[in-house]
Amino acid sequence: MENIKIAPSVLSADFSAMGAAAEKLEKCGADWVHCDVMDGSFVPKITFGADMVAAIGRHTSLPLDVHLMIVHPEKHIETFAEAGASVITVHHEACGADLKNVLKRIAAAGVRAGAVINPETPLKEVYGCLDYCDMLLVMSVFPGLGGQKFIESVLPKVEEARKIFDGQGVFKDIEIDGGVGEQNVRRVKEAGANVIVAGSSVFGAADMKKAIENLRSL
Numbered sequence: 001m002e003n004i005k006i007a008p009s010v011l012s013a014d015f016s017a018m019g020a021a022a023e024k025l026e027k028c029g030a031d032w033v034h035c036d037v038m039d040g041s042f043v044p045k046i047t048f049g050a051d052m053v054a055a056i057g058r059h060t061s062l063p064l065d066v067h068l069m070i071v072h073p074e075k076h077i078e079t080f081a082e083a084g085a086s087v088i089t090v091h092h093e094a095c096g097a098d099l100k101n102v103l104k105r106i107a108a109a110g111v112r113a114g115a116v117i118n119p120e121t122p123l124k125e126v127y128g129c130l131d132y133c134d135m136l137l138v139m140s141v142f143p144g145l146g147g148q149k150f151i152e153s154v155l156p157k158v159e160e161a162r163k164i165f166d167g168q169g170v171f172k173d174i175e176i177d178g179g180v181g182e183q184n185v186r187r188v189k190e191a192g193a194n195v196i197v198a199g200s201s202v203f204g205a206a207d208m209k210k211a212i213e214n215l216r217s218l
């Protein structure tokens with residue numbers, strides 16, 4: 001798999017020192033900063049909103065990959081665009097039949113658009129939206145918490161999506177999020193994912209630079 005991008009999740013960073021975390025990620029060779037926005041409704045936890053995304057952006061020039069785990073994401077697209085998001089991903093499970101319109105709205109805001117599917121959601125649920133995606137995010141844990149175990153059974157969806165994009169003659173990013181580390185990154189890439197989110201395996205590593213390098217090269 002070419003075009004590998006490592007997108008560490010600041011969900012596993014020290015929330016009192018987000019700026020420093022973003023600076024460190026950039027220094028250690030990360031490609032994107034993955035920002036997990038949780039609202040206490042779509043998922044039980046509340047993390048942070050657009051002001052934090054903007055604050056992170058003041059400490060790094062890396063693209064901000066904003067993963068919205070919120071209900072009614074359509075209400076907040078422009079706010080996150082103004083906060084400096086490079087990519088905004090929204091859940092099929094939050095948008096339902098409106099997903100296509102929300103993706104269009106993200107694009108209209110000048111931001112790359114991504115659809116997200118939870119581990120139990122079949123890819124066919126979003127077939128009709130793939131043309132409107134710059135990226136597909138396949139969750140490999142149930143959204144809401146860092147440090148969970150990787151769910152192997154999502155990999156056929158990654159393979160299927162890569163086949164669909166290849167069949168269309170386009171290269172689109174396929175991102176995988178949850179439980180990814182050195183032990184499984186190779187399989188994830190073989191399946192066709194090229195954007196690797198990693199929270200605990202990067203922030204929990206003794207050597208962050210080495211951890212990012214290994215995720216890229218393995």
Ligand code: DX5
Nearest residue numbers: 143144146147178179199200
């Ligand atoms: C889970 C988040 C993930 C999470 C990944 O809801 O979307 O981005 O932070 O963390 P790890 O890599 O620890 O599973």
Ligand code: ZN
Nearest residue numbers: 009036067177
């Ligand atoms: Zn995420």
